[in-house]
Structure formats: C-alpha cells, structure tokens
Amino acid sequence: MMAPTVRCDQLSVWYGRHPALKSVSLSVQAGEVLALIGPSGCGKSTLLRAINRLLDEVAHIRIAGNVWVDDEDIYQKGVDVTTLRRRVGMVFQTPNPFPFTIFNNVAYGLRLTGKRTQSELRRVVEASLTKAALWDEVRGKLARPALSLSGGQQQRLCIARALAVEPTVLLMDEPTASLDPLSTARIEDLMGQLKGQYTIMMVTHNLRQAARVADRTAFFAKGELVEVGLTRQIFTAPSDRRTEEYLTGRYES
Amino acid sequence: MRRGWRAHSIALVLALLGMGVFLAIVASLIQEGLPAISWRFLTGWSTSESIGPELLNTLVMVGMTLIVTIPLGLMTAIYQEEYHYNPAKKRVATLSRVRATLLSAPTIVVALVVYRIAVGWWHWPVSVLTGVLTLSVINWPFLATLSAQALRGVPDSYRQASLALGASRLQTTRGVVLPAALGFLVEGWGLAFARLAGESAALIVTAGVNVSRHWSLFGPGETLAVHIWYIRTEGVSLNRGAEAAATGVVLMALIAVVVWAFGRLSRLLGGAQPPSQEVR
Ligand SMILES: Nc1ncnc2c1ncn2[C@@H]1O[C@H](COP(=O)(O)OP(=O)(O)OP(=O)(O)O)[C@@H](O)[C@H]1O
Ligand SMILES: [Mg+2]
Numbered sequence: 460m461m462a463p464t465v466r467c468d469q470l471s472v473w474y475g476r477h478p479a480l481k482s483v484s485l486s487v488q489a490g491e492v493l494a495l496i497g498p499s500g501c502g503k504s505t506l507l508r509a510i511n512r513l514l515d516e517v518a519h520i521r522i523a524g525n526v527w528v529d530d531e532d533i534y535q536k537g538v539d540v541t542t543l544r545r546r547v548g549m550v551f552q553t554p555n556p557f558p559f560t561i562f563n564n565v566a567y568g569l570r571l572t573g574k575r576t577q578s579e580l581r582r583v584v585e586a587s588l589t590k591a592a593l594w595d596e597v598r599g600k601l602a603r604p605a606l607s608l609s610g611g612q613q614q615r616l617c618i619a620r621a622l623a624v625e626p627t628v629l630l631m632d633e634p635t636a637s638l639d640p641l642s643t644a645r646i647e648d649l650m651g652q653l654k655g656q657y658t659i660m661m662v663t664h665n666l667r668q669a670a671r672v673a674d675r676t677a678f679f680a681k682g683e684l685v686e687v688g689l690t691r692q693i694f695t696a697p698s699d700r701r702t703e704e705y706l707t708g709r710y711e712s
Numbered sequence: 713m714r715r716g717w718r719a720h721s722i723a724l725v726l727a728l729l730g731m732g733v734f735l736a737i738v739a740s741l742i743q744e745g746l747p748a749i750s751w752r753f754l755t756g757w758s759t760s761e762s763i764g765p766e767l768l769n770t771l772v773m774v775g776m777t778l779i780v781t782i783p784l785g786l787m788t789a790i791y792q793e794e795y796h797y798n799p800a801k802k803r804v805a806t807l808s809r810v811r812a813t814l815l816s817a818p819t820i821v822v823a824l825v826v827y828r829i830a831v832g833w834w835h836w837p838v839s840v841l842t843g844v845l846t847l848s849v850i851n852w853p854f855l856a857t858l859s860a861q862a863l864r865g866v867p868d869s870y871r872q873a874s875l876a877l878g879a880s881r882l883q884t885t886r887g888v889v890l891p892a893a894l895g896f897l898v899e900g901w902g903l904a905f906a907r908l909a910g911e912s913a914a915l916i917v918t919a920g921v922n923v924s925r926h927w928s929l930f931g932p933g934e935t936l937a938v939h940i941w942y943i944r945t946e947g948v949s950l951n952r953g954a955e956a957a958a959t960g961v962v963l964m965a966l967i968a969v970v971v972w973a974f975g976r977l978s979r980l981l982g983g984a985q986p987p988s989q990e991v992r
C-alpha cells in the first residue's frame with residue numbers, strides 16, 4: 460500500500476479557549492475520496508483548514524499535534540506555507556470566483572509565481588477547465604466575467620482555478636451545498652473523474668452524496684473523530700452507537 | 713399598506729420641496745453669475761476681474777493633496793483592514809483613534825495646528841505648499857475611513873480563495889481586494905475632491921487670501937472658495953455680488969464635472985459595490 464498523502468496525528472485545535480478538534484488521528488491514502496460527515500459545528504471545516512494551514516489566518520487560534528502532507532510535517536518551523544497551499548487546493552461551500560474574467564480566474568494562481576508566457580497560460584487554463592468539465596461550456600467566452608456564469612458553472616470554475624496550480628490534494632468544504640440537483644450531479648460526476656488523480660477530502664451534509672462518491676467515510680462528533688472506515692461499512696454496519704444515531708437521524712448533540 | 717403609502721408620499725413631497733428650494737437657489741446664483749463669466753474671467757491673471765490664479769490654485773492644491781493622501785489613506789486602511797489579525801493590535805487601535813479624532817475635528821482647528829507647526833516652527837510661508845499640507849491633514853482621515861469602508865465591502869470569500877491558492881496577504885490585497893474595491897474607492901476620491909475644493913476657512917489661515925504675480929509653491933495660494941469669501945467680505949468692486957456669484961458657479965461646475973467623471977469611471981470599474989455572490 461502507498462504511503463498516505465495526508466496524515467493527522469493527535470491534532471487538536473482551539474479557537475481561543477473553545478476546543479474545535481480534539482486529538483484527531485486520521486490518514487488519507489493517495490488518490491482516494493474521503494468523506495467527512497457529522498453534525499454542524501463538529502469541526503469538519505476546521506480539519507480541512509488545518510490541512511492547508513488556512514487556520515493560520517484566524518486570530519487566537521491554537522493548534523497542537525502534527526499534520527503530514529506528502530511526508531512533510533507542515534506545522535514544523537520553516538515550512539513554506541505558499542508551497543503547501545499550492546499542493547493542497549481548496550473549494551468552498553459557496554462558489555467564490557473573483558470578480559474577474561473567466562480566464563483571469565483560472566490564471567490567477569499561475570501568475571502568483573514567476574512569469575509565464577501568454578501561450579503557456581492559455582494552455583494551462585484550457586487544460587484546467589477541461590479537467591473541471593467546464594471547457595465545452597465556456598470555450599470562446601473566456602473574456603466574460605466569471606460572475607455571469609450560473610452557480611454550478613461558477614463552482615466548476617473554482618475547481619478549475621484550484622486545479623490550475625497542480626495540487627495533489629483537494630479539500631472540498633460542502634462543494635454542492637448551494638447548488639441545484641443537476642449541478643450537484645455534475646460536480647459528483649466530476650469528482651468521480653478526479654478520483655485517483657487527486658487525494659480528495661470532502662465535507663458533506665448529504666449522506667447519499669457521501670455514499671455515492673466516497674471510498675471511505677469519517678464520522679465526527681463534538682470535535683472528535685468517532686470512526687472512519689469504508690463507506691459501505693460505515694453506512695451499513697457502523698461500530699459506534701453515535702454514528703448509527705446520526706445516520707438514522709436520531710443523533711442529538 | 714395605506715399608512716406606508718401616506719408616509720411615502722409625505723417623504724416624497726418633502727424631498728421634492730427640498731430639491732425645489734435647492735434648485736431655486738442654484739438658479740438665482742447662475743442667473744446672477746453667468747453673465748460675468750467669460751474666457752477672460754476664467755483665464756486672466758489680474759485678480760480684480762478674473763479668477764485664473766484662483767482656478768489654478770484650486771486645481772493644484774486639491775490635486776497635490778489627492779496625490780499625497782490617496783496612497784496614504786489606502787495604506788492606513790490596508791494596514792487596519794487586511795493585517796488587523798496581527799499581534800500589533802494596540803497600534804491598530806491607536807491609529808483608529810487618531811483617525812477618528814482628526815476626522816471629527818473642525819477643519820479650522822486642524823488648520824490652526826498646522827499653521828503653528830509649519831509656519832511657526834518650520835518658518836514655511838503662508839503659501840500653496842502650507843495649504844497642501846493642511847488639506848492633506850484634513851483629507852487623510854477622510855480617505856482612510858473611506859478606503860477602510862471600501863475594503864470592508866470586499867467579501868471575505870475572495871481573500872480566502874486567494875490565500876488558499878498560496879497568495880500572500882500582500883498579493884491578495886494587490887491582486888484581488890484592491891481591484892474588487894476600486895469602483896468604490898474611485899467614487900470616494902471624487903467626493904474627496906468636492907470636499908477639498910469647497911474648503912475655505914482652513915485655507916484662509918494657511919494659504920492666504922491673495923495671489924502673487926508669479927505663481928510659485930511658496931507664494932500665497934488663494935483658492936476659488938476663499939476668493940468667494942474674500943470678495944463678499946473685503947471686496948471693494950461695485951460688481952462684487954456678480955463676481956462672487958460667477959466664482960461660485962465656476963466652483964460648482966468644477967465640482968460637478970469632477971464628481972460626475974469619477975462616478976463614471978467608478979461605474980466603468982465595476983461600480984461602488986463590489987459584486988457579492990453571497991446574495992443570489
Ligand atoms: N473563526 C472562528 N472563531 C471562533 N470559533 C469558531 C470559528 N470557526 C469555527 N468556530 C467554532 O468551532 C467549531 C467547529 O466549527 P467548524 O466550522 O469546523 O464546524 P463544521 O463541522 O464545519 O460545521 P458545519 O457543518 O456547520 O459547517 C464550532 O463550534 C464553531 O462555532
Ligand atoms: Mg463547515
């Protein structure tokens with residue numbers, strides 16, 4: 460078996476004095492899709508933001524434990540956060556394209572580092588939009604404002620923007636929460652295509668979605684990792700009572 | 713329903729009434745001043761029958777002030793809004809307090825302080841330059857507040873997306889936040905121009921009420937607004953009512969054109985409100 464791409468060891472996070480994650484240990488294999496489920500406020504988003512160190516931007520945050528991404532201990536001194544964040548892409552709950560053109564949205568990440576020729580940019584933009592299953596819809600319209608796209612298209616644009624800097628890990632925080640069923644289905648299809656090429660950690664409140672796209676599923680409650688296992692096993696034979704209660708809609712926090 | 717309609721119509725009538733009074737005043741001003749406006753009146757250099765130097769002084773002083781205070785105001789706002797999570801909390805709070813105090817201080821008081829320092833201690837002359845310094849101290853807190861408002865209007869989700877792509881705070885500010893806020897900022901610069909061009913009391917003290925034969929940064933710098941005050945109170949010409957009205961018309965037209973142009977530019981740049989995709 461390959462080494463895990465993401466590994467958390469005894470990871471704890473506090474917002475001020477409020478604990479959000481309690482000693483979470485979890486491994487994610489290269490190329491798999493891991494779904495994170497659990498009641499609201501249980502720390503799923505916090506876990507994702509710990510992995511690209513977006514938590515660093517929060518005031519009064521305290522983090523203990525270790526996180527490895529591709530064998531690098533990312534909370535060690537001297538780790539380059541920029542390089543880390545380019546290896547770990549993120550997609551947010553509400554589509555958040557920049558108020559620029561479609562082209563400039565996808566090219567934004569590339570332009571951050573060094574010079575690129577226009578033809579190089581064009582090539583990567585096309586490749587990223589193709590991977591995000593958006594190219595056919597926006598071909599020839601790259602100079603249009605990104606905000607003129609539909610919500611589902613905007614979310615795929617955000618995925619293309621993340622893919623453009625060639626990450627190995629993709630963090631998706633409820634990527635379809637604000638989308639209609641059709642757009643949701645398209646994003647799920649897309650995730651099926653990306654599976655294997657990227658290591659994907661996806662937060663979702665949609666249990667059927669987890670069942671459809673995730674290889675493994677992790678259940679969180681009150682900042683703790685309750686259990687993690689093959690999706691089928693978690694859904695059919697959970698070993699913890701809390702997981703079962705959550706899956707059957709009887710969980711009370 | 714009915715009550716809402718009643719309040720609505722009362723408000724409408726009051727608004728129309730206010731506008732009518734305002735228009736009537738402007739119309740009478742134009743009626744009195746317009747005949748006195750000629751090419752010679754606008755560009756001639758002798759003070760008694762023309763306002764060339766005053767027009768130049770207004771443009772130069774307000775222009776220089778904006779050139780100095782736009783970057784300063786932006787930098788203050790960026791420091792406060794984009795880096796406020798930094799441990800340097802106390803410094804930010806102090807800066808805010810200084811800004812708020814200066815913003816609420818009467819401009820004449822600011823001018824007296826500047827006069828004391830620049831003219832009293834540094835021996836600067838009462839001049840265009842001292843006027844620019846005064847206007848800058850008056851305008852900095854205004855633009856800093858306005859710029860902070862513009863930055864606050866940019867959805868945080870833009871910053872998150874940029875940071876998550878590996879951009880630094882600086883790159884995020886330059887590449888995403890400022891472009892998204894530019895429409896709002898530009899409109900604000902137009903307002904700042906209007907506010908400065910209309911300033912009189914502070915400039916009477918620091919830039920003076922006359923103009924020199926040869927224009928210089930260190931020469932006295934009477935502006936249009938100061939000129940109006942001067943001819944109304946100290947003027948000897950028989951024609952001074954019309955002259956003041958004419959100067960007023962020119963000043964109003966100048967402000968209207970600049971505010972319109974900045975508003976136009978602002979709309980070209982995406983409008984005063986950065987598009988927020990949270991509302992759909
Ligand atoms: N910036 C913050 N400052 C203070 N507390 C926070 C902050 N962000 C999150 N929290 C708290 O940390 C806990 C975990 O939040 P988190 O956003 O990780 O939950 P979540 O599992 O993603 O919930 P949801 O499903 O509603 O998105 C919550 O109790 C929340 O109130
Ligand atoms: Mg969340």
